[in-house]
Amino acid sequence: MPAATAPSTPEPDGGLQPVAEGIWTQAGDRLRLAGIPFDTRAVVVRLPGGGLWLHSPVCPTPARVAALAALGPVAHVVAPNRIHGAFTADWAARAPGAKVWVSPRFPDRHPGIRHDALLGDTPPPDWSGTLDQCLFAGHAWLDEVVFLHRPSRSLIVADLLQRHDPAREAPLWRVLKGAFGLMAPGGGVPPDLRLTFRDRAAARAARDRILGWAFDRILLPHSVPVETGGKAVFARAFAWL
Numbered sequence: 001m002p003a004a005t006a007p008s009t010p011e012p013d014g015g016l017q018p019v020a021e022g023i024w025t026q027a028g029d030r031l032r033l034a035g036i037p038f039d040t041r042a043v044v045v046r047l048p049g050g051g052l053w054l055h056s057p058v059c060p061t062p063a064r065v066a067a068l069a070a071l072g073p074v075a076h077v078v079a080p081n082r083i084h085g086a087f088t089a090d091w092a093a094r095a096p097g098a099k100v101w102v103s104p105r106f107p108d109r110h111p112g113i114r115h116d117a118l119l120g121d122t123p124p125p126d127w128s129g130t131l132d133q134c135l136f137a138g139h140a141w142l143d144e145v146v147f148l149h150r151p152s153r154s155l156i157v158a159d160l161l162q163r164h165d166p167a168r169e170a171p172l173w174r175v176l177k178g179a180f181g182l183m184a185p186g187g188g189v190p191p192d193l194r195l196t197f198r199d200r201a202a203a204r205a206a207r208d209r210i211l212g213w214a215f216d217r218i219l220l221p222h223s224v225p226v227e228t229g230g231k232a233v234f235a236r237a238f239a240w241l
């Protein structure tokens with residue numbers, strides 16, 4: 001039933017892990033939000049012009065900054081929802097030439113963070129040749145924009161879908177996250193998010209649009225990626241809608 005799970009090999013600090021041609025992930029630190037531990041991981045896409053598209057950037061240590069610089073200049077910094085932008089300001093400061101893109105409600109929550117444009121339901125010309133995007137509508141407060149990297153058939157989901165790495169969790173968290181179906185090789189939508197959708201028809205429309213995309217892999221900044229069979233994992237995670 002569950003899709004194959006990638007081995008949970010921690011990358012050396014700063015290291016970029018190739019996903020496919022033109023797309024990498026970059027491991028960050030393990031952080032806590034409201035006491036709950038979780039991993040962080042950026043997704044890096046090299047656009048045809050050579051500029052980098054940086055989704056969910058991690059804490060910018062010198063090694064991580066250098067690893068990205070070796071790949072190309074950061075052209076876009078992307079904060080895909082209003083609670084998922086921990087290091088947006090740090091990267092905006094380090095890459096003054098980059099355009100900072102944030103979710104529609106991000107500026108209300110983070111008025112002090114510079115942004116250049118809001119993410120919408122369709123990709124801007126800056127990356128529409130490489131990436132598609134969908135604003136997952138219908139939630140009371142989460143305004144997540146889900147992306148598709150077309151060349152590698154990779155879906156990129158920030159917080160809506162979680163499948164944490166059993167090898168990285170202490171026993172207590174393994175049990176708790178497992179009880180809510182949030183551990184790999186399964187995975188799902190965290191219960192607090194499930195309970196706070198307000199417009200399920202709008203959410204279903206977003207889900208169905210995403211399911212119409214051609215993808216097989218799912219990259220998850222807090223979780224173990226789905227290497228193959230991603231469409232079934234995504235469909236199962238949102239079947240309750």
Ligand SMILES: [Fe+2]
Pocket residue numbers: 083084158159222
């Ligand atoms: Fe997040």
